[in-house]
Amino acid sequence: MDESTPYCEPAEVRAATPVAEGPYAECVLCRKPTEYPESTRGATLCPVCAWQEAQRTACSG
Numbered sequence: 001m002d003e004s005t006p007y008c009e010p011a012e013v014r015a016a017t018p019v020a021e022g023p024y025a026e027c028v029l030c031r032k033p034t035e036y037p038e039s040t041r042g043a044t045l046c047p048v049c050a051w052q053e054a055q056r057t058a059c060s061g
Contacts, residue, residue, distance in 0.1 A: 029053075 024033040027046035034044045045053060 022033070023038050025036045025038050025040050025044040026032070027034050027049050028043045029049040030046060032046045032048075034040075034046045036044045
C-alpha cells in the first residue's frame with residue numbers, strides 16, 4: 001500500500017433530511033423519537049444512536 005492510498009475508505013452515508021415538525025419516526029435501536037418524519041423509509045436512528053453506530057463502524061486502524 002502506498003502513502004497516497006488511505007487505509008480505510010469511509011462508506012457513503014445517505015441520511016434522510018430532518019424535519020422541523022412531527023410526527024417523528026422512532027429510532028430502531030432505542031425507540032426514542034428521531035429528527036425524521038414517520039414516512040421516512042429505512043432504518044432511522046436518533047442522533048445518539050447514529051453517533052454510537054458511527055463509532056462502532058469507524059476504521060480502527
